[in-house]
Amino acid sequence: MRTVLFCGLLGAALYLGAANPTTAQVKLKAEPINPISDSLAIRGLVTDVSTGVGIPGATVLLKGTTTGVSTDAKGAFRLVLPTAKGKHILQISSVGYVTQEMPVRPGQTVAVGLSADTKALNEVVVTGALSGRVAGVQIRGAVGKARRSHASTPSYYPYDQARRPRENRESNEHTTENGFQQVRKAPLSTFSIDVDAASYSNVRRFLLQDGQLPPPDAVRTEELVNYFRYNYPQPTDASAPCALTLEQARCPWAPQHQLVLVGMQARTVPTDKLPPANLVFLIDVSGSMSSPDKLPLVKASLKQLVRELRPQDKVSMVVYAGAAGLVLPPTPGTKRADIVAALDNLEAGGSTAGGEGLRLAYATARQHYLKEGNNRVILATDGDFNVGESSDDAMEHLIKQERESGVFLSVLGFGTGNLQDSKMERLADKGNGNYAYIDNLAEGRRVLVQQFGGTLFTLAKDVKLQVEFNPARVQSYRLIGYENRLLADEDFNNDKKDAGELGAGQQVTALYEVVPVGAPPVVDGLKYQPVAQAPTGAAATELLTVKMRYKEPQGQQSRLVSQALGAADAKSITEGSENLRWAAAVAQMSLLLRQSERRGNATWENTLQLARPARGRDDDGYRAECIRMMEAAAGLAPTKEVYGSR
Incomplete structure (x- = not known):
């Protein structure tokens, strides 16, 4: 009998039976978790059947549903079943392994051994413009031929290799949290809507896979809040790209303050109505991408996008390591097999000439530019550029030059130990695109399939928001998050100023935390400044006004939209909409993870009390997963100190 000792969510030992290494039932000491959910929980360990080593990042899915989890760094998982009734089948999969299915019952603990997918390793279809080891890039096979190849170097890397100790070179840019602004001195708050969700999936990786709290600088509040879908109405004005939703309630972590939600909903466009896409996959195949959570996950994620391509869409593929090369010329969506074959044919090795790869990708996109289409480079990397332009400033300069052609840049981050988070976020911001961190295959599907339109098709560009506060109603305010999206007030009317898409x-x-007039001030009043004249008429009853400027995707002149929020008595947060309550709970979670000095009365206990009733309809299970993240963080938090709100 082989005994595998592991630490993580399970916190106990699982024993694999040698007679049946694929599935075995084991005993496990119970966790200190909610008794109701614990009675419905399935726990287990997913390992490589040949080595007995746990497989991190494996997907454990309840068959026929979207309920699932990823295994942690040790291969452990805990999945709560929605009900005790009926049959439950677990589907366990991981890149490079044969998918397993097994029946389970509530409260059961299982061990699953996955076998390597030898078919995927041995059958290689070759399609591409390069062959062999060309210009610093490794590409297997011969041009234009399909054949069976038994390559000496496999196209995947076993998980035990990924688990070997590696130098941690991850970087996160430090940001100083937004403070309170006095309305009489600074009545305007201006920022770009550049908002991604990469921070959320990165935080999830720390909490649910690594079993540790994330570094505070890895937590960007606006990205956690914007990971989720909200019930915002579609725009009714046919000429506007989006609709605004405004709401206020008492702030849960500072009850004497108010919490204001500003929501935007862009018009939904059916996939078959989207313009044709001219996509260039720019894939990092350098040596740092060799682990299973990098290049193999890149391939699996992009394959999901390939399956969604329409006949009018085209994909090219550029790869880079020590140098860059075009491995797939523009290929229509009708030839998905050729695109998939080119992906399967990639190997990792060498240094990282990111600048050269970007140049070639942009040149390819420009060469096949679609005037009325979606022209975009999709960069998949861990962000480690060490040949050519490698500094943030040099890469930013290159991308700012290239974006004028009308080709946008989306960045997909992969892997651990070497993740250059701040660099990838900056590249996407300057490339008129978005940034996502892909920590598992389910996240790849969410970004590239479920959010295909929002991720890859721009409805409006250079979108800016400016909020004006009424000094008769508000004494001070602070924008929660968006620290690296702030703009000068004069930038709002400057059409030359780049902003979000x-x-x-x-x-x-x-979200804004607002200190109303009459509440204890967070900043002492000014002695020598003149008192502003209070507004009259309808404006006197308003708390604030939100203004938005945007341009058409190919336009150069901005348009203006505005909407006011009335100054009604703030209701309790529990009386707020599901939108506001859930956003408030996630923001409070972020304040705790960031160890914010402005977290006020927030604790993990009252954060969970706020989040659970606000979960609402959760078809994809993302909100339930977030609650599990809160529970995990609560167990990892060292203290429960309460700080003031200043």
Whole structure:
């Protein structure tokens, strides 16, 4: 009998039976978790059947549903069944392994051994413009031929290799949290709607896979809040790309303050109505991409996008390591097998000439530019550029030059130990695109399939928000998050100032913590400044006004939209909409993870009390997963200190 000792969510030992290494039932000490959910929980360990080593990042899915989890760094998982009734089948899969299915019952603990997918390793279809080891890039096979190849170097890397100790070179840019602004000195708050969700999936990786709290600088509040879909109405004005939703309630972590939600809903465009796409996959195949959570996951994620391509869409493929090369010329969506074959044919090795790869990708996109289409480079990397332009400033300069052609840049981050988070976020911002961190295959599907329009099709560009606060109603305010999206007030009317892009069907949510007139001040009053004259008429009853400027995707002149929020007595947060309550719970979670000095009365206990009733309809299970993240963080938090709200 082989005994595998592991630490993580399970916190106990699982024993694999040698007679049946694929499935075995084991005993496990119970966790200190909610008794009701614990009675419905399935726990287990997923291992490589040949080595007995746990497989991190494997997908454990309840068959026929979207309920699932990923295994942690040790291969452990805990999945709560929605009900104790009926049959439950688990589907366990991982890149490079044969998918397993097994029946389970509530409260059961299982061990699953996955076997390597030898078919995937031995059958290689070759399609591409390069062959062999060309210009610093490794590509197997011969041009234009399909054949069976038994390559000496496999196209995947076993999980035990990924688990070997590696130097941690991850980087996160430090940001100083937004403070309170006095309305009489700074009545305007201006920012770009550049908002991604990469921070959320990165935080999820720390909490649910690695079993540790994330570094505070890895937590960007606006990205956690914007990971989720909200019930915002579609725009009714046919000429506007989006609709605004405004709401206020008492702030849960500072009850004497108010919490204001500003929501944007872009018009949803059916996939078959989207313009044709001219996509260039720019794939990092350098040596740092060799682990299973990098290049193999890149391939699996992009394959999901390939399956969604329409006949009018085209895909090219550029790869880079020590140098860059075009491995797939523009290929229509009718030839998906050729695109998949080119992906399967990639191997990792060498240094990282990111700048050269970007140049070639942009040149390819420009050469096949679609005037009325979606022209975009999709960069998949861990962000480690070490040949040519490698500094953030040099890469930014290159991308700012190239974006004028009308080709946008989306960045997909992969892997651990070497993740250059701040660099990839900056590249996407300057490339008029978005940034996502792909920590598992389910996230790849969410970004590239479920959010295809919002991720890859721009409805409006250079979108800016400016909020004006009424000094008769508000003494001070602070924008929660968006620290690296702030703009000068004069930038709002400056059409030359770059800002964020709004994709089809995309949502943007921002939260303000507002100190109303009459509440204890967070900043002492000014002695020598003149008192502003209070507004009269209808404006006197308003708390604030939200203004938005945007341009058409190919336009150069901005348009203006505005909407006011009345100054009604703030209701309790529990009386707020599901939108506001859930956004408030996630923001409070972020304040705790960031160890914010402004977290006020927030604790993990009252964060969970706020989140659970606000979960609402959760077809994809993302909100339930977030609650599990809160529970995990609560167990990892060292103290429960309460700080003031200043």
